[in-house]
Amino acid sequence: MVDPLTPYKGRGAPVSPANRFEKFSLERDEEWTEDDPLPRTQFLKDRSRSIIATNDSPDLGFDASINPYRGCEHGCIYCYARPTHEYLGFSAGLDFETKIMVKEKAPELLRAALMSPKWKPRILVSSGVTDCYQPVERRLQLTRRCLQVLSEFRNPVGIITKNHLVTRDIDILSELARYNAAHVTVSVTSLRHELARDLEPRTSMPKARLDAIRALSSAGISVGVNIAPVIPGLNDHEIPAILEACREAGARTAGYVLLRLPYAVAPLFEKWLEAHHPGSKEKILHRIRDVRGGRLYDSRWSVRQKGEGFYAEQLINLFKVSRRKAGYETSPPALSTSSFRRPDGPQLRLFDDSPA
Secondary structure (H helix, E strand, O other): OOOOOOOOOOOOOOOOOOOOOOOOOOOOOOOOOOOOOOOOOEEEEOOOOOOEEEOOOOOOOOOEEEOOEEOOOOOOOOOOOHHHHHHHOOOOOHHHHHEEEEOOOHHHHHHHHHHOOOOOOOOEEEOOOOOOOOOOHHHHOHHHHHHHHHHHHOOOEEEEEOOHHHHHHHHHHHHHHOOOOEEEEEEOOOOOHHHHHHHOOOOOOHHHHHHHHHHHHHOOOEEEEEEEEEOOOOOHHHHHHHHHHHHHHOOOEEEEEEOOOOOOHHHHHHHHHHHHOOOOHHHHHHHHHHHOOOOOOOOOOOHHHHOOOHHHHHHHHHHHHHHHHHOOOOOOOOOOOOOOOOOOOOOOOOOOOOOO
């Protein structure tokens, strides 16, 4: 029989928990047969009619973002975005990483939005929810084509990713950087290959992320690191080493985000601990509750990113001391909108990849 706690190879979630909005669900349990097929990724058309999302969260450093994909094949077990898939009728578990919604018209929608006189130039962040450089991007190139549009308009962009694939687009990002209009944040969770593989099964491994930071920095592109998430009792002790390694690779700025476990993410993470770290499970959960007021998650603004209490203060101090020692800049880069333009006449195609 198949152990319901055993993750599928290359997947983060071992199960598809019930959708909180649905009455019925199908779950993998102890009665599943041994020939249980490996779940394959499905790419589904997302017919969204707009591409720019806005927010008023005090926890974020931006108020507008673009996301070419919904769901993420990276399969990070801790991903706070997993519950967003429930709004689509899917599960926050395996569905989130195997049923990927693709916004095929993202570049065209973006161009139309920027051409509109209603658009006031401001920083657009890509990967505010799911990673814009997840594996399928290598084939579909929606993120690249969106970057081409942003370069055409010289609209500043901030990218958040944990995939080395971002280096493919150094040509476009370098062009934007000439106008102080590009910044890339690389998420690094651990420098340990084994831990990263278990936590984030389909992402680039730590060495590749350091290589990405090095390549971006060498190309003159502003780059930072985000230790995300910091998991008390599991990777928090790596904060100094991660900051040192990333600074040496060329990162200029640094931040961190405490583990967030909203809705179905909490039980998924507990099952992951049972499968991968059974001996440390209770210690880790105790530490998480210690910074979350006795709960596994606290959704309050400002508190949800850093936690509170004595141990949370220790993490803040450890990060600040380590950041200062490594020589990071303390303020994020101030990207500029001063070079924004709307093209006249035939649309510009500075980075047209199509064959002549």
